[in-house]
Amino acid sequence: MTDDPRRLVPRTDALLAEPPVAAAALRLGRDLVKAAVQAAQQRVRDGELPPDGVVDAVLASLPQRPSSLRPVLNATGVVVHTNLGRAPLSAAAVEAVVAAAGTTDVELDLATGRRGPRGEGALAAVREAVPAAEAALVVNNCAAALALVATALGQGRELVLARGELVEIGDGFRIPDLLVATGARLREVGTTNRVTLDDYRDALHEETGAVLKVHPSNFVVRGFTRAVPVAELAVALAGSGVPLVADIGSGLLRPHPALPDEPDLQTTLTAGADLVLASGDKLLGGPQAGLVLGRADLVKRLRRHPLYRAFRVDKTTLAALEATLRGPQPPVLRMLAADAAGLRARAEALAARLAAEGVDAAAVASGARVGGGGAPEQPLPSAALALPATFAEPLRLGTPPVVGYLADDRTLLDLRSLPPSDDDALAAAVLDVARRCT
Numbered sequence: 001m002t003d004d005p006r007r008l009v010p011r012t013d014a015l016l017a018e019p020p021v022a023a024a025a026l027r028l029g030r031d032l033v034k035a036a037v038q039a040a041q042q043r044v045r046d047g048e049l050p051p052d053g054v055v056d057a058v059l060a061s062l063p064q065r066p067s068s069l070r071p072v073l074n075a076t077g078v079v080v081h082t083n084l085g086r087a088p089l090s091a092a093a094v095e096a097v098v099a100a101a102g103t104t105d106v107e108l109d110l111a112t113g114r115r116g117p118r119g120e121g122a123l124a125a126v127r128e129a130v131p132a133a134e135a136a137l138v139v140n141n142c143a144a145a146l147a148l149v150a151t152a153l154g155q156g157r158e159l160v161l162a163r164g165e166l167v168e169i170g171d172g173f174r175i176p177d178l179l180v181a182t183g184a185r186l187r188e189v190g191t192t193n194r195v196t197l198d199d200y201r202d203a204l205h206e207e208t209g210a211v212l213k214v215h216p217s218n219f220v221v222r223g224f225t226r227a228v229p230v231a232e233l234a235v236a237l238a239g240s241g242v243p244l245v246a247d248i249g250s251g252l253l254r255p256h257p258a259l260p261d262e263p264d265l266q267t268t269l270t271a272g273a274d275l276v277l278a279s280g281d282k283l284l285g286g287p288q289a290g291l292v293l294g295r296a297d298l299v300k301r302l303r304r305h306p307l308y309r310a311f312r313v314d315k316t317t318l319a320a321l322e323a324t325l326r327g328p329q330p331p332v333l334r335m336l337a338a339d340a341a342g343l344r345a346r347a348e349a350l351a352a353r354l355a356a357e358g359v360d361a362a363a364v365a366s367g368a369r370v371g372g373g374g375a376p377e378q379p380l381p382s383a384a385l386a387l388p389a390t391f392a393e394p395l396r397l398g399t400p401p402v403v404g405y406l407a408d409d410r411t412l413l414d415l416r417s418l419p420p421s422d423d424d425a426l427a428a429a430v431l432d433v434a435r436r437c438t
């Protein structure tokens with residue numbers, strides 16, 4: 001039976017030794033490549049594939065990259081898009097992550113050969129970026145910072161919080177639920193729209209663990225409203241021994257001219273907060289992280305708490321954070337700073353380029369947003385490339401995927417959330433869709 005297809009199936013070890021297959025095994029892992037080889041061999045046995053097509057079939061079936069996460073072009077106009085990974089890292093931060101990814105001196109003092117303070121460079125960069133902070137701590141995210149603070153200061157005690165600041169951040173994450181889950185009791189003060197200094201004063205007693213202020217980062221309350229600023233609360237709490245903790249959310253280091261209502265780390269500490277908490281991957285523009293800045297004795301208490309170990313960050317996060325703070329302006333801040341005329345010029349150049357290839361494309365004015373729980377009402381004038389509505393899905397499914405949005409029966413690709421260096425890739429992706437789908 002010389003025509004038995006099983007005799008013609010190339011052997012597994014011979015296939016794995018083929019140079020391109022061996023190279024793929026080094027890059028992607030032997031098990032994955034072997035499974036692809038076996039699947040291709042089966043196709044030969046089933047008569048679906050000629051024996052000399054096995055190597056090509058194996059290579060074609062392998063994933064392009066070692067992880068399922070794919071780089072995406074963010075044309076949503078939402079600068080900090082949580083579903084797209086929030087802040088894109090700066091080139092400096094990416095370089096730092098790659099350098100730290102292997103074996104690194106994250107916790108070893110090379111001068112003495114002894115154990116050193118973990119992530120000292122990143123902590124020093126945080127303190128330098130926010131001079132009002134006596135001390136700093138970095139944890140996994142702002143939620144972890146809240147959990148650590150609530151546990152260390154509030155467990156078995158009361159945390160005082162205004163009713164208007166019982167915030168849901170997104171995807172069902174509710175700050176009051178997190179606080180209560182730590183074993184702290186919540187003492188809600190004021191009403192949905194109004195809270196006064198006396199409301200806070202009346203709530204204090206010997207079981208008060210801390211007074212917490214949470215920035216309502218994704219909504220605004222308008223009309224008959226009143227809140228108590230950090231500075232007033234700080235004066236009222238002075239000498240009481242009750243720490244004032246402010247969760248500002250988005251992590252601006254200093255006031256931002258384009259975002260007048262967004263709190264920042266330096267100003268909040270100067271106003272008298274004992275601790276300030278913020279995310280690393282929103283307007284700070286860095287990796288996912290939670291920053292805790294403020295009084296040295298409180299930061300020390302948090303660092304000594306057993307739960308800190310469960311929240312501490314990886315070497316690559318420390319590397320990215322330090323490079324974000326010390327390096328060039330991160331992409332998020334450059335996107336915020338982009339002027340509308342420049343965005344319009346980019347949209348017009350792209351539209352002209354695509355129209356010349358026969359694509360139904362136009363430059364239009366659009367409205368971008370900060371996103372990621374920051375400056376919810378702050379309009380960011382922007383410009384977009386308008387395409388037929390039918391382009392949205394194939395653009396999202398292309399390589400690289402392009403995510404825009406639909407408005408007025410058009411697909412809009414907003415340019416504020418996309419670095420200018422990606423304009424060529426965007427044009428290529430649109431042309432590809434035009435060729436495939438029209």
Ligand SMILES: *Cc1c(COP(=O)(O)O)cnc(C)c1O
Pocket residue numbers: 141142143144169214215216217247248249250278279280289290372373
């Ligand atoms: C976004 C946000 C958080 C949660 O931050 P993560 O870093 O995503 O954990 C907490 N508090 C406020 C006010 C926020 O805006």
